[in-house]
Amino acid sequence: MNKSKRQQILIRLRDNHPMNDELHFSSSFELLIAVLLSSQSTDLNVKKATDKLYSIANTPNTILELGLDTLKEYIKTIGLFNKKASNIINICHILLNEYGGQVPENRNALENLPGVGRKTANVVLNVAFGWPTIAVDTHVFRVSNRTGFATGKNVITVEKKLLKVVPSEFKINCHRWLISHGQNTCKARNPRCYYCSIKDICEFKSKIKILCH
Template identity: 70%
Template sequence: MNKEKRGEILRRLRDANPHPTTELRFETPFELLIAVLLSAQATDVSVNKATAKLYPVANTPEALLALGVDGVKDYIRTIGLFNSKAENIIKTCRILLDKHQGQVPENREALEALPGVGRKTANVVLNTAFGWPTIAVDTHIFRVCNRTGFAPGKNVDTVEEKLLKVVPAEFKIDCHHWLILHGRYTCIARKPRCGSCLIEDLCEFGDKVYA
């Protein structure tokens, strides 16, 4: 896909959604970090339901640490992998208090040192909480980039590397959100909604679906 076509795709996505953001509900960088930790192999809807009950009770490292692993589990049992996630949350809270004065660090290396935080989670936090021009590649973005030809790659790291090269600076902060929402609601996995896609004529997917 050439530069002109990519630019037009991004302009259309921006025109349709000028101020995109995550569908995870949060008010502080810490709430976002915990929500993203919980969202691994889980839907944003399920995470929001859990945090809607958890955050009024505990939404700081101190408060979650006071709940303990079992206390956190009581609020996140409906989310997949809740046992390991509860343990990682408590370990993360302890590290934040011991090493970062209870604050979420605006630093990739420090974020990725937290239990359960990989590159994708760090990218989401840096982008959404701190406004960094990072692009977190999840399964939706990986699919969209490969299917459309926007930034094909064999794995998420390759796709991220390519996106960082081909996405103009003016679009980088919001690109992650546009692509994930497009993959979640239009360019869905089993039966993409090509007939209602606003970038259909620019997409290089050869087997478009119109039913």
């Protein structure tokens, strides 16, 4: 895919996917916990849980005051909540003991937190600290490969290609546009090519069959 096509794709995705994040947060800590909880869960479920949780506990100290069992009650509607609750408690201890209760603006430090992988670290660095990182989840990976925007056999390869080909002015928000596009249009099964805003410039080989049905 050439530079001009990529530019047009990003412009159209930006215009068609306004920044209405389901995850609600007012600090880097709230963002970190929300993104950690969102793994294998929907943003809507996470929002419902964190809205209640953050109203009474939204710092490492107050989460620890709740305790593990009470924390589980707040997030029990979320997938893998037992493991996630344990990770959150351990994260709170680490943040207080090693970082003065603050979320570190450092990739290695973030990735060393329990339950925090590269994707979560990228989201926190991008959204909370304004780093030009690009988080690659299943939606970003699928859309990037399917459209021909940035192809690769694994998320690291796709991330590196995205960082290379996405212009700097789009890097802060492009992962969220790609996620939204993957959730609503370029779905894993039955992609909605007929309604797609980039159908004329994407390079998905099977789109013609879908559009002709």
